[in-house]
Amino acid sequence: MATGTLYTYPENFRAYKALIAAQYSGAQVKVAENFVFGETNKSAEFLKKFPSGKVPAFETAEGKYLSESNAIAFYVANEQLRGGKCPLAQAEVLQWLSYADNEIVPASCSWVFPLLGIMPQQKNSTAKQDATAILSVLNNKLLNSTFLVGERITLADIVVFSSLLHLYQYVLEPKVRAEFGNVNRWFVTILNQPQVKAVVKNYTLCETALVFDPKKYAEFIGKTGGASDKKQQAKAKEEKKPKEEKKKEEKPKEELDAAEEALLAEPKSKDPFDAMPKGTFNFDDFKRSYSNEDESVSIPYFWQKFDPENYSIWFGEYKYNDELSKVFMSCNLITGMFQRLDKMRKQAFASVCLFGEDNNSTISGVWVWRGQDLAFTLSPDWQIDYDCYSWKKLDASSEETKKLVQQYFSWTGTDKDGRKFNQGKIFK
Amino acid sequence: MCEVETITKIAKTLGVPAGEVKLNSEKIITRTNNNNTVSGFATILNVLAQESKSEIARNSTATREIAADVYQWIEFAVLYVAPGSKDKHISHQLLRDFNKLFATKSYLVGYFITLADLAIFYAIYNLVKSLSPVEKENYLNLSRWFDHLQQRPEIRQGGQVLNFTTIYLHGWAKGTHV
Numbered sequence: 001m002a003t004g005t006l007y008t009y010p011e012n013f014r015a016y017k018a019l020i021a022a023q024y025s026g027a028q029v030k031v032a033e034n035f036v037f038g039e040t041n042k043s044a045e046f047l048k049k050f051p052s053g054k055v056p057a058f059e060t061a062e063g064k065y066l067s068e069s070n071a072i073a074f075y076v077a078n079e080q081l082r083g084g085k086c087p088l089a090q091a092e093v094l095q096w097l098s099y100a101d102n103e104i105v106p107a108s109c110s111w112v113f114p115l116l117g118i119m120p121q122q123k124n125s126t127a128k129q130d131a132t133a134i135l136s137v138l139n140n141k142l143l144n145s146t147f148l149v150g151e152r153i154t155l156a157d158i159v160v161f162s163s164l165l166h167l168y169q170y171v172l173e174p175k176v177r178a179e180f181g182n183v184n185r186w187f188v189t190i191l192n193q194p195q196v197k198a199v200v201k202n203y204t205l206c207e208t209a210l211v212f213d214p215k216k217y218a219e220f221i222g223k224t225g226g227a228s229d230k231k232q233q234a235k236a237k238e239e240k241k242p243k244e245e246k247k248k249e250e251k252p253k254e255e256l257d258a259a260e261e262a263l264l265a266e267p268k269s270k271d272p273f274d275a276m277p278k279g280t281f282n283f284d285d286f287k288r289s290y291s292n293e294d295e296s297v298s299i300p301y302f303w304q305k306f307d308p309e310n311y312s313i314w315f316g317e318y319k320y321n322d323e324l325s326k327v328f329m330s331c332n333l334i335t336g337m338f339q340r341l342d343k344m345r346k347q348a349f350a351s352v353c354l355f356g357e358d359n360n361s362t363i364s365g366v367w368v369w370r371g372q373d374l375a376f377t378l379s380p381d382w383q384i385d386y387d388c389y390s391w392k393k394l395d396a397s398s399e400e401t402k403k404l405v406q407q408y409f410s411w412t413g414t415d416k417d418g419r420k421f422n423q424g425k426i427f428k
Numbered sequence: 429m430c431e432v433e434t435i436t437k438i439a440k441t442l443g444v445p446a447g448e449v450k451l452n453s454e455k456i457i458t459r460t461n462n463n464n465t466v467s468g469f470a471t472i473l474n475v476l477a478q479e480s481k482s483e484i485a486r487n488s489t490a491t492r493e494i495a496a497d498v499y500q501w502i503e504f505a506v507l508y509v510a511p512g513s514k515d516k517h518i519s520h521q522l523l524r525d526f527n528k529l530f531a532t533k534s535y536l537v538g539y540f541i542t543l544a545d546l547a548i549f550y551a552i553y554n555l556v557k558s559l560s561p562v563e564k565e566n567y568l569n570l571s572r573w574f575d576h577l578q579q580r581p582e583i584r585q586g587g588q589v590l591n592f593t594t595i596y597l598h599g600w601a602k603g604t605h606v
């Protein structure tokens with residue numbers, strides 16, 4: 001019987017597939033302790049085993065490695081779950097696994113993730129229609145079948161069910177799902193199997209659909225949305241561009257529309273930090289020290305090399321801590337921001353930490369970059385997230401700053417209200 | 429299906445010996461196994477469930493609430509559904525009611541096959557068998573539940589399979605054209 005370790009963050013619907021399958025088969029699947037999303041799965045050790053760096057990932061007791069959630073679930077399942085002895089039934093199981101990955105998951109993610117605030121809202125998104133079409137297909141199928149394949153629960157049910165979890169949790173409120181009575185009947189049946197209940201805990205069907213919160217995410221969308229938002233974006237860019245840069249540029253003609261203007265601006269997207277003196281601090285050297293050595297070495301190294309003339313240290317606090325719920329979502333918020341700031345990496349370093357637990361947490365971080373001003377205004381690409389934070393420049397010579405740097409770089413201590421350190425993410 | 433036949437079939441589904449099952453002089457069903465005689469339909473099923481280690485027996489007695497619920501359905505099956513299924517008017521009302529019930533539920537009690545499903549299944553077996561494909565089409569939820577049960581080998585026991593495939597084609601076509 002399959003035995004091994006599953007790497008995942010908590011409440012990952014993809015990991016559920018394997019965990020539920022294991023409940024049926026009796027496979028010994030242990031969830032890796034101390035897994036930190038974005039850190040563990042990006043470490044050299046992890047990438048050697050799982051080159052994609054994605055989770056869930058499974059390491060067998062014999063030291064073999066599997067990635068892709070469907071493959072892992074297949075491996076830890078049993079014959080019955082895989083469709084039994086009949087090749088046609090096995091193929092039907094496979095059919096539903098492909099359907100889940102190719103149709104359901106993309107539609108679900110693009111509908112739900114923007115509402116959770118972990119993905120920008122897409123203008124003209126067809127996610128809702130796509131999901132509705134999928135639910136209709138399932139509804140027709142489940143009018144005549146108790147389960148998706150044969151007369152018992154198989155991986156088809158487990159995988160399709162897991163892929164629908166977010167939809168049923170966040171958007172399919174009663175009046176929306178009323179149309180899909182057969183899917184509802186089947187979903188609730190699966191949800192209440194003891195093997196499923198053992199894995200999917202504290203789950204409730206949606207009462208009121210999540211709505212996009214424009215107040216909270218106004219800036220967030222404004223900068224990433226469709227063409228109509230581009231004008232504003234272009235305007236904002238104009239206002240915020242540093243003076244020297246502006247002079248070098250030809251003033252764009254008034255008639256240019258936003259898209260053309262954006263195109264025009266494209267080739268100039270060289271590194272905005274280039275305009276600032278390099279000074280004596282070398283980010284690469286420090287990052288190398290930070291990655292390879294203990295903080296008892298790398299933090300003193302930082303202070304020894306830091307050049308306050310040409311570099312600055314900042315404290316950034318998330319403004320909407322009250323609205324943070326699940327730890328994994330908050331972590332996605334941080335890693336998402338890091339990704340959008342990718343081009344800033346070379347001349348910046350940050351440690352952003354999450355304190356507290358589900359439904360009671362805060363995000364804050366210590367940032368270092370070249371220059372003395374708020375770096376995010378240097379490029380329109382960097383303005384998506386920074387408005388969601390309040391920024392304070394720290395005095396590099398003060399004791400207080402030394403303490404903050406110590407705390408954030410070494411992932412210790414608490415936030416100002418005493419919430420314990422939960423997870424940290426490094427921008428480097 | 430008569431009570432004796434139903435008990436014998438359910439015993440086989442549960443993987444326990446049926447023993448000697450018959451109607452006594454007062455027309456009450458009895459079951460004798462290992463010199464132990466119990467009488468009454470629901471009581472006999474209860475004893476069979478106690479003896480059985482099968483999944484269905486386990487699920488039927490998982491909690492007190494479930495067991496009580498199952499018991500009620502069994503009583504209902506034997507006292508009302510079985511006789512009613514032979515009456516033209518009552519039988520159609522029964523089919524309508526069950527069809528409505530199975531619109532939101534996969535099974536009668538909880539989320540698994542229990543003795544409640546088996547008791548009702550056998551109580552309406554002949555009625556369902558007598559339906560034409562067009563009639564079955566009026567009861568698609570009930571048909572789904574019925575077919576699900578009859579397809580399970582331990583319930584079918586090598587017996588004849590009632591045909592639902594034609595109505596499925598109708599149902600599918602109807603579903604896709606709305």
Ligand SMILES: N[C@@H](CCC(=O)N[C@@H](CS)C(=O)NCC(=O)O)C(=O)O
Nearest residue numbers: 012014053054055056067068069070
């Ligand atoms: N098709 C894969 C998708 C896995 C996946 O996208 N995992 C995400 C988290 S849910 C991940 O690990 N992302 C990390 C990254 O992209 O760097 C599966 O089903 O396992």
